[in-house]
Amino acid sequence: MRALRRLLFLAGALLLAAAPARAVVDSCVECHRGLDDPRLKAPTAGFPHDIHAERGLTCAACHGGDPADPDPSAMDPEKGFKGAPTRAQIAPLCASCHADAAFMKRYNPRPYVFSMAEWQTSVHAKLAARGDAKVATCTSCHGVHGIRPPKDPASPVFKTNVPRTCAKCHNAGYMKGHPVRTDQFALYSKSVHGVALLEKGDVSAPACNDCHGNHGAAPPGVKDVTMVCGTCHGREAELFEGSRMKAGLDAMGKPGCVTCHGNHGVQHPTDAMLSAAPGGTCAGCHRPGSVAEQGTSAIVASFRGLQGSLSTADSLLQLAEVRGMETAPGRGNLKEAQDALVGVRAGLHSFDPKQIGAVLAEGAGLSRKATGYGREALRDWHNRRLGMVLSLVVILILIGLVVAKIRQIEN
């Protein structure tokens, strides 16, 4: 008896081993792939590249049902089939896995765990809760049935794709009826940041989500703006944080950096910005005769003063160079003075006239030294030229004398 059982077991094992490995057939994919209605067929097209499919999560992971049943009864609600989620059901569906740290750990030891609390701070989620069907939900930004990790260049939230993904909705046509500005992409794509990211592919420049967050999209509060910009512009933010102007702007309820630079349309700052004349960045806030107004005038005047003296020094040195004079020490001073000016463009953000004035004064001193070198070199050149003319005259006179002497001897 025992021998027979063994024999049967062995035969069974042999049969199993000989049978071709059965591919796991997913009835949902198989049947939907063959359907004519594009609405029902389309989900199978991009699905092979979907991160969920790659992790072994199939149609049923989101829609329920029985993928082993080849008949329409696979979609029996009794088998857990939920159908297609409505728009309002999408975020809870995605979050049912993504906000569950224990579940996500099974797929990745260090997973990104989605925070429902953060999501609910976003204007998107708040308006959705009030029944707004036009705000973004998970699939508006990540797509569906072909969801890729954000690091994949084909993902709509890959860094360089983010601005256009947001602009699919943040445009005048889509936002009709919403009381919100729609010029963000137009301004951004022409800003230093947009040009750097979209045209030069410089991923250190911010996309929309670097300033607004991935899932908490809301306009940064007045107080948060300095922090947002400061994540990348640390030096300016640190100086500004400690300035009296920051405290003054807080009291006025005005945000920091964007009051002068704008938010979406940040441009390369020019020296012309630093001006209290109408249209200048420093106009319109300081009371006439106030400490701030006097400080601004002093900063602007010494800034322009240094600029002027740098260009005087540069032209003098150039003239001397054209005339073949040695100017290296003067050039050295000029370089240091120019560095002081560069330093002031960033150091300006302390808005402390004393601190800024000291740097500018040091620059002015160096610039004066360079001018001195230039003048001296030109004076040397004049002296040399005078010397040459004099010696030429002497030589000519000598030649004249010699010629006269020869004529005399011949006579």
Ligand code: HEC
């Ligand atoms: C034998 C073919 C067949 C199988 C197997 C099948 N489906 Fe379907 N599915 C259909 C057809 C046909 C429809 C459209 C019928 C309808 O609207 O009721 C449909 C509709 C759907 C819809 C859309 C429902 C809606 O509310 O619009 C979803 C989602 C879906 N199927 C998912 C699944 C999943 C998940 C499985 C596997 C567990 C599966 N299907 C298995 C044929 C199939």
Ligand code: HEC
């Ligand atoms: C990661 C979750 C997820 C997976 C996996 C998934 N779906 Fe869906 N599916 C959704 C969501 C969310 C919607 C609603 C999309 C919307 O309204 O934009 C949806 C909608 C649908 C619809 C209705 C489409 C329509 O336009 O009305 C069908 C049919 C469907 N899915 C079939 C499938 C099939 C077949 C698979 C497997 C090949 C699959 N889904 C895998 C999340 C998923």
Ligand code: HEC
């Ligand atoms: C307004 C657009 C937007 C919406 C809506 C959105 N996301 Fe995201 N999501 C992003 C961006 C942008 C990233 C990050 C890209 C990056 O890291 O560069 C991201 C990243 C992710 C990641 C991967 C995070 C990582 O770092 O690995 C997951 C998972 C994710 N989102 C899930 C969700 C879920 C779930 C929802 C809905 C509840 C949702 N997202 C809604 C834009 C969005």
Ligand code: HEC
């Ligand atoms: C059944 C559970 C489940 C559901 C429902 C689900 N996901 Fe996922 N998702 C996962 C798992 C598991 C991964 C792989 C995570 C990993 O490898 O870090 C993943 C990966 C992702 C990634 C890539 C994350 C990364 O860090 O690269 C994104 C984006 C994403 N899902 C978005 C969504 C969206 C949007 C929805 C809703 C339409 C959704 N998921 C629904 C389980 C789920």
Ligand code: HEC
């Ligand atoms: C599916 C369309 C859609 C997509 C995609 C989308 N948004 Fe929105 N967003 C909206 C709508 C609608 C509002 C509500 C506007 C209102 O009435 O205030 C909104 C509101 C906002 C707000 C708050 C504006 C305010 O002051 O009320 C911010 C900030 C925002 N979105 C940023 C983003 C960013 C960043 C992205 C891309 C990562 C993005 N959105 C993608 C539709 C979208």
Ligand code: HEC
């Ligand atoms: C460099 C940071 C930065 C970038 C990049 C950025 N934003 Fe903003 N955004 C802000 C700030 C700051 C505000 C708040 C308004 C203010 O106080 O000036 C804002 C406000 C908004 C608002 C509210 C309406 C408004 O215009 O005031 C929306 C909507 C918005 N941004 C969407 C976007 C979209 C879409 C993108 C990408 C195309 C984007 N933002 C890129 C910083 C940024």
Ligand code: HEC
């Ligand atoms: C994610 C990092 C990041 C954030 C956040 C960011 N920036 Fe920038 N910013 C950059 C980079 C990188 C450049 C250089 C772009 C280039 O190469 O032209 C730049 C350039 C600038 C410039 C031009 C500097 C010059 O010398 O031409 C100004 C002004 C500026 N940013 C202001 C801001 C303000 C204001 C904010 C906040 C509203 C901000 N930035 C947020 C990374 C950032």
Ligand code: HEC
């Ligand atoms: C009161 C107006 C004002 C505020 C507030 C302000 N800036 Fe500026 N910023 C300027 C001016 C003016 C310049 C240009 C100086 C020049 O080029 O002569 C400038 C220049 C810059 C530059 C270019 C510096 C360089 O090295 O050329 C960056 C980057 C910058 N600001 C970032 C910021 C950030 C970040 C904040 C907030 C923490 C901020 N700014 C707040 C007025 C301001």
Ligand code: HEC
């Ligand atoms: C949006 C309004 C606004 C703009 C624009 C502005 N400031 Fe101010 N500034 C203030 C406020 C508020 C104070 C705080 C003192 C006060 O209330 O007068 C201040 C203070 C100052 C002070 C005095 C600091 C101290 O130590 O007491 C200086 C200097 C100054 N600003 C320079 C500038 C310069 C330079 C610019 C142009 C690049 C500029 N400000 C643009 C609002 C502004």
